Amino acid sequence: MVQRVGVIGGGQLARMMIPPAVELGVELRVLAEQPGSSAALAATAIGAADDVDAVLAFARDVDVVTFDHEHVPQDVLRVLVDAGVSVQPGPDALRFAQDKLEMRRRLSELGVPVPEWAAVEDEAALQAFVDAHGGRAVLKTPRGGYDGKGVRIVSAGVEGADWFADFDALLVEELVDFRRELAQQIARRPSGQVALWPVVETVQRDGVCAEVLAPAPGTAPDDRVRAVCAEIAVGIAEGLGVTGALAVELFETTDERVLVNELAMRPHNSGHWTIDGAVTSQFEQHLRAVLDLPLGDPTPSAPWSVMVNILGGPQDEPIDARFERAWASHPAAKLHTYGKSARPGRKVGHVTVSGEDLDDVVYQARAAAQAFDD
Amino acid sequence: MVQRVGVIGGGQLARMMIPPAVELGVELRVLAEQPGSSAALAATAIGAADDVDAVLAFARDVDVVTFDHEHVPQDVLRVLVDAGVSVQPGPDALRFAQDKLEMRRRLSELGVPVPEWAAVEDEAALQAFVDAHGGRAVLKTPRGGYDGKGVRIVSAGVEGADWFADFDALLVEELVDFRRELAQQIARRPSGQVALWPVVETVQRDGVCAEVLAPAPGTAPDDRVRAVCAEIAVGIAEGLGVTGALAVELFETTDERVLVNELAMRPHNSGHWTIDGAVTSQFEQHLRAVLDLPLGDPTPSAPWSVMVNILGGPQDEPIDARFERAWASHPAAKLHTYGKSARPGRKVGHVTVSGEDLDDVVYQARAAAQAFDD
Numbered sequence: 001m002v003q004r005v006g007v008i009g010g011g012q013l014a015r016m017m018i019p020p021a022v023e024l025g026v027e028l029r030v031l032a033e034q035p036g037s038s039a040a041l042a043a044t045a046i047g048a049a050d051d052v053d054a055v056l057a058f059a060r061d062v063d064v065v066t067f068d069h070e071h072v073p074q075d076v077l078r079v080l081v082d083a084g085v086s087v088q089p090g091p092d093a094l095r096f097a098q099d100k101l102e103m104r105r106r107l108s109e110l111g112v113p114v115p116e117w118a119a120v121e122d123e124a125a126l127q128a129f130v131d132a133h134g135g136r137a138v139l140k141t142p143r144g145g146y147d148g149k150g151v152r153i154v155s156a157g158v159e160g161a162d163w164f165a166d167f168d169a170l171l172v173e174e175l176v177d178f179r180r181e182l183a184q185q186i187a188r189r190p191s192g193q194v195a196l197w198p199v200v201e202t203v204q205r206d207g208v209c210a211e212v213l214a215p216a217p218g219t220a221p222d223d224r225v226r227a228v229c230a231e232i233a234v235g236i237a238e239g240l241g242v243t244g245a246l247a248v249e250l251f252e253t254t255d256e257r258v259l260v261n262e263l264a265m266r267p268h269n270s271g272h273w274t275i276d277g278a279v280t281s282q283f284e285q286h287l288r289a290v291l292d293l294p295l296g297d298p299t300p301s302a303p304w305s306v307m308v309n310i311l312g313g314p315q316d317e318p319i320d321a322r323f324e325r326a327w328a329s330h331p332a333a334k335l336h337t338y339g340k341s342a343r344p345g346r347k348v349g350h351v352t353v354s355g356e357d358l359d360d361v362v363y364q365a366r367a368a369a370q371a372f373d374d
Numbered sequence: 375m376v377q378r379v380g381v382i383g384g385g386q387l388a389r390m391m392i393p394p395a396v397e398l399g400v401e402l403r404v405l406a407e408q409p410g411s412s413a414a415l416a417a418t419a420i421g422a423a424d425d426v427d428a429v430l431a432f433a434r435d436v437d438v439v440t441f442d443h444e445h446v447p448q449d450v451l452r453v454l455v456d457a458g459v460s461v462q463p464g465p466d467a468l469r470f471a472q473d474k475l476e477m478r479r480r481l482s483e484l485g486v487p488v489p490e491w492a493a494v495e496d497e498a499a500l501q502a503f504v505d506a507h508g509g510r511a512v513l514k515t516p517r518g519g520y521d522g523k524g525v526r527i528v529s530a531g532v533e534g535a536d537w538f539a540d541f542d543a544l545l546v547e548e549l550v551d552f553r554r555e556l557a558q559q560i561a562r563r564p565s566g567q568v569a570l571w572p573v574v575e576t577v578q579r580d581g582v583c584a585e586v587l588a589p590a591p592g593t594a595p596d597d598r599v600r601a602v603c604a605e606i607a608v609g610i611a612e613g614l615g616v617t618g619a620l621a622v623e624l625f626e627t628t629d630e631r632v633l634v635n636e637l638a639m640r641p642h643n644s645g646h647w648t649i650d651g652a653v654t655s656q657f658e659q660h661l662r663a664v665l666d667l668p669l670g671d672p673t674p675s676a677p678w679s680v681m682v683n684i685l686g687g688p689q690d691e692p693i694d695a696r697f698e699r700a701w702a703s704h705p706a707a708k709l710h711t712y713g714k715s716a717r718p719g720r721k722v723g724h725v726t727v728s729g730e731d732l733d734d735v736v737y738q739a740r741a742a743a744q745a746f747d748d
Binding site: 002015016018019022023024025041042279280288293294295296297299301302323324327328331332334335336337338339349354 | 376389390392393396397398399415416653654662667668669670671673675676697698701702705706708709710711712713723728
């Protein structure tokens with residue numbers, strides 16, 4: 001009786017579920033948008049995530065449906081649930097990851113600390129918010145944003161004109177004066193068990209995650225910030241009914257508060273370090289969680305792990321030449337490729353290095369990623 | 375330019391190459407004996423390892439051919455080499471893993487310490503060896519043995535009668551008075567680089583590997599036995615021209631000698647702990663080595679790792695019930711399944727636990743394996 005997990009979406013997150021599925025003896029099936037996806041090895045069906053017939057046909061042959069991304073429309077998710085399919089996380093949770101206004105409203109109801117925010121329906125309302133918050137604010141489309149898209153800093157209402165044409169309302173937030181960005185990974189089973197990795201520091205460049213330092217430096221196990229982040233994540237996972245992996249992106253402010261920035265209800269870039277740096281990776285944990293199996297030990301397996309994304313890189317250099325260059329000098333670097341063609345700025349892989357000295361680990365990880373990427 | 379590694383044989387060793395192939399972006403192709411193999415996810419062709427046409431057709435579409443087992447006949451291997459295929463390890467090395475008499479002759483020529491041995495062609499010669507070695511000896515068929523098959527302890531020449539009918543000569547060895555059994559893993563690139571994991575202790579039951587303790591207790595990095603084992607393995611890898619992973623099974627005798635027992639020129643059960651317990655696993659290292667890429671860091675990632683094989687188990691219990699039982703009490707146990715139907719005594723998976731206290735690690739690994747296997 002092999003359990004079958006169906007993943008909608010064939011990107012790198014589905015791809016990175018393949019190794020733990022092989023180890024656990026779980027049959028992974030992937031509904032990919034097109035042939036030749038990152039998760040091609042497990043891609044058993046081709047179809048769009050908003051094609052209800054394709055998704056339903058795919059779902060009927062698996063024990064649980066989960067996701068590589070949050071772009072499956074609510075009406076498609078509801079059809080699955082009505083057909084008796086186990087969808088993890090379910091539509092009632094996923095809508096808070098799909099719509100930033102719904103997320104902000106619900107987190108505020110739950111008393112979770114968030115930046116000051118408002119739903120604005122026109123330029124005048126946006127201008128009023130900007131005026132009330134020091135002349136600058138962060139404007140976000142409620143849906144469709146990722147990796148810096150759908151987010152802009154504005155200082156006048158007119159700067160939202162194009163987005164107001166497409167959305168009934170936009171989310172506007174105070175520009176948080178933050179010391180650094182953090183991310184808290186948690187996994188939760190439908191039956192309630194949760195497991196948390198230590199909070200990590202994320203370093204963004206141009207709106208895209210560039211590096212992750214795990215654990216976040218300065219957050220010992222008894223640290224206040226670590227405890228606050230864990231408490232926030234448990235509150236969100238339980239309050240929103242999240243199942244599977246949840247990533248909570250946070251700001252640590254200059255006045256020592258922790259505010260929730262974004263949510264992702266799936267394995268997340270900020271948790272890739274767990275593949276090599278924790279007893280149980282976020283991908284293995286996600287599979288266990290959506291199948292409602294006991295969760296694994298999330299303890300880090302080394303004092304420090306640092307993950308560096310590989311962005312783009314030249315198209316024409318053979319991969320073995322890049323391996324040769326990177327590994328010859330950094331034999332402890334763990335490379336993960338996504339099976340994507342290189343394109344400047346595109347995440348095509350990542351490198352993790354673990355060890356006892358943070359400075360050395362950061363150096364090794366950056367140098368190895370640079371060598372692969374040159 | 376994705377590199378393609380072709381593996382002949384679709385057993386659990388090929389299966390365990392899938393995760394690192396996904397991570398490295400190497401395309402793994404498997405020639406499996408039949409559909410539904412352990413490595414079914416990567417099985418792109420079905421054919422017998424002694425079917426020269428099937429093997430050659432498979433080999434023409436990959437960059438390098440390597441192996442899940444040592445049962446590809448020499449004449450098939452020679453056809454591949456003559457056709458310009460990169461075969462790693464090559465036939466000149468593999469023959470010493472395929473034929474125990476050839477192995478003993480060559481190791482003796484190289485000056486590697488081995489048990490006293492002889493090639494015997496009839497019962498009289500066997501009787502004479504037994505008489506000269508205290509009345510008992512170990513008799514082995516030169517080919518076809520594994521997991522205790524093709525090996526028996528004899529006290530009279532007549533006990534070899536059935537095997538003499540099938541082989542021109544048999545291998546007879548002194549019954550070594552050993553304290554424990556060890557295994558030394560090494561990987562070697564065609565261009566010469568080698569990497570060694572620390573020597574491990576293997577515990578056999580009924581001729582089958584039951585547990586592995588890594589590193590072998592009592593062998594600190596500066597230990598004499600550790601250094602001797604490493605020197606022996608380097609000597610064999612270089613002397614026999616082995617490429618890829620090599621496992622050297624050894625006896626540590628009661629009079630503190632180290633003698634070579636068997637060789638395996640592929641990833642080996644005694645190295646499964648490296649998946650969870652070392653920076654670079656034997657499966658990743660094997661892929662790097664056969665592609666002649668720089669080898670990874672073989673350093674253990676924890677002070678102790680213990681691997682326990684899962685043998686057989688009941689056929690009718692759902693795997694999730696077994697997961698539930700094992701993981702609820704042993705969340706740090708890393709389970710690896712082989713996708714095989716259960717049958718008493720058959721290796722269907724293994725468990726690895728890593729940690730700082732050997733007694734605790736042994737306890738956790740045994741208990742988790744027992745729970746999966748009950």
